[in-house]
Amino acid sequence: MKENDTVKIHLPRKADYASLIRLAVSGIASKIGFDIDVIEDIKVAVSEVCNKIVSLSTENCDKYYDITFQLFSDGLKVQFKVPGGFAGKMFEGESGEFAYAIISSLMDEFSVDCNGDCIITMGKNLGAE
Amino acid sequence: MKENDTVKIHLPRKADYASLIRLAVSGIASKIGFDIDVIEDIKVAVSEVCNKIVSLSTENCDKYYDITFQLFSDGLKVQFKVPGGFAGKMFEGESGEFAYAIISSLMDEFSVDCNGDCIITMGKNLGAE
Amino acid sequence: MFTLKLDNQTGDKLEITLSGEIDIASAPEFKTKLYDLVGDGKKDIVLFCDGLKYIDSTGLGILVGALKKVKLHQRNVYIYQLKDNIKKLFHITGLDRVFVLEEAV
Amino acid sequence: MFTLKLDNQTGDKLEITLSGEIDIASAPEFKTKLYDLVGDGKKDIVLFCDGLKYIDSTGLGILVGALKKVKLHQRNVYIYQLKDNIKKLFHITGLDRVFVLEEAV
Numbered sequence A, B: 001m002k003e004n005d006t007v008k009i010h011l012p013r014k015a016d017y018a019s020l021i022r023l024a025v026s027g028i029a030s031k032i033g034f035d036i037d038v039i040e041d042i043k044v045a046v047s048e049v050c051n052k053i054v055s056l057s058t059e060n061c062d063k064y065y066d067i068t069f070q071l072f073s074d075g076l077k078v079q080f081k082v083p084g085g086f087a088g089k090m091f092e093g094e095s096g097e098f099a100y101a102i103i104s105s106l107m108d109e110f111s112v113d114c115n116g117d118c119i120i121t122m123g124k125n126l127g128a129e
Numbered sequence C, D: 001m002f003t004l005k006l007d008n009q010t011g012d013k014l015e016i017t018l019s020g021e022i023d024i025a026s027a028p029e030f031k032t033k034l035y036d037l038v039g040d041g042k043k044d045i046v047l048f049c050d051g052l053k054y055i056d057s058t059g060l061g062i063l064v065g066a067l068k069k070v071k072l073h074q075r076n077v078y079i080y081q082l083k084d085n086i087k088k089l090f091h092i093t094g095l096d097r098v099f100v101l102e103e104a105v
């Protein structure tokens, strides 16, 4: 991991920004050198988390959220910080289980670490498949 | 101006992020409903400022900078915050003058407001041309 | 943006073409349109998906909801011509064994 | 990404095709390649730009630098077939009156 650049996007918790996220993920993932199928997988996985953040209501209902991308020479890490109670609900229910299965399968790393707030991390390595 | 969403992008001061900026600007401007030629103009104008931020060295040389997009139902505002001494140099010299002329001409609003740090603002209205 | 088009409707079968992107922005409209057509669930549902470019977990959940309705009447949901990237999502979620997936018509 | 291709070189003329995107990332390479070809500036420069999709103020500055070199020897820079979005930048900056812009060859 020679390089370590961060790109952070701060955006409204609104469904209409889904297409902007897919566009930004494409731009970032293609900079690392992933091929087109893997870029598609990363778009799907990132979008799943964004969708849950947008669609679930939270106690302290922030109007905005951040996506943090860490670019390495050999991979990409994507992080989201979400309130604790919220993270518990994200992967519940039918479509929550689908989301969890999809992200786990498409990404090389996927974790939800809670300590008060939760950090959702997903990673994809270059040349892992 | 019914809606007022903000998208903020925090990114490295590196030349290789130029294409990501153009992609993000396309995604944001197309959400507002600008036509393809106007989107092209906005990409060019935003990129001019990003280029100067990337290529000039500053005293307190931050490795990152922020671009703030405000989306209205009838237009787009883009803001950059840059150190004061830096803003003075951005539009100097031949290519600096070209940049200033290009941004002034392509955008409906363009201002550099300094009070210690400088806020560079550019705006484009929907349906103004 | 997605489109849902009713191609054909017989006594026991609804043929529907899905295309475009079913994401969080378009999911509510997709749910309303699909469930309106499915009604009580007394007909088989056939979905032609060769123009479907993107569907997320919310969209998959909506399809499962439709399946549940028709299963109550011993009917089924047939999904034709999924693109590879979307078929992958059906495999991952096990939904390839829940719906009837077919390559060609 | 851009490409700079030397098409033809005679005693008093260099013909070059530019294509792609000349942005802040590619400008240093563009400057080196162009100035290497221009040398002392004793030849006219002809640039074919129908494949040039993007150029920014830094790129324009580099073109002006080349122009200055050849003007020292009463030579000129001819720019052919600019796309409309780029021709607009030449008008805005007044460079349409500094270079010789031509529609077709």
Ligand SMILES: Nc1ncnc2c1ncn2[C@@H]1O[C@H](COP(=O)(O)OP(=O)(O)O)[C@@H](O)[C@H]1O
Pocket (backbone or CB within 6 Å): A094, A097, A098, A101, C064, C067, C068, C071, C092, C093, C094, C095, C098
């Ligand atoms: N991988 C999976 N993860 C979570 N749920 C699944 C998965 N695969 C299938 N399901 C479940 O399958 C169910 C399909 O509906 P159901 O009426 O039970 O069909 P069947 O009776 O044919 O199994 C859905 O409710 C869904 O929760």
Ligand SMILES: Nc1ncnc2c1ncn2[C@@H]1O[C@H](COP(=O)(O)OP(=O)(O)O)[C@@H](O)[C@H]1O
Pocket (backbone or CB within 6 Å): B094, B097, B098, B101, D064, D067, D068, D071, D092, D093, D094, D095, D098
């Ligand atoms: N709109 C403009 N803004 C700033 N500089 C310009 C503009 N138009 C032309 N120039 C200047 O024109 C110069 C062109 O070079 P020059 O050798 O002076 O050509 P000429 O002698 O034909 O005018 C450049 O140095 C550039 O600074």
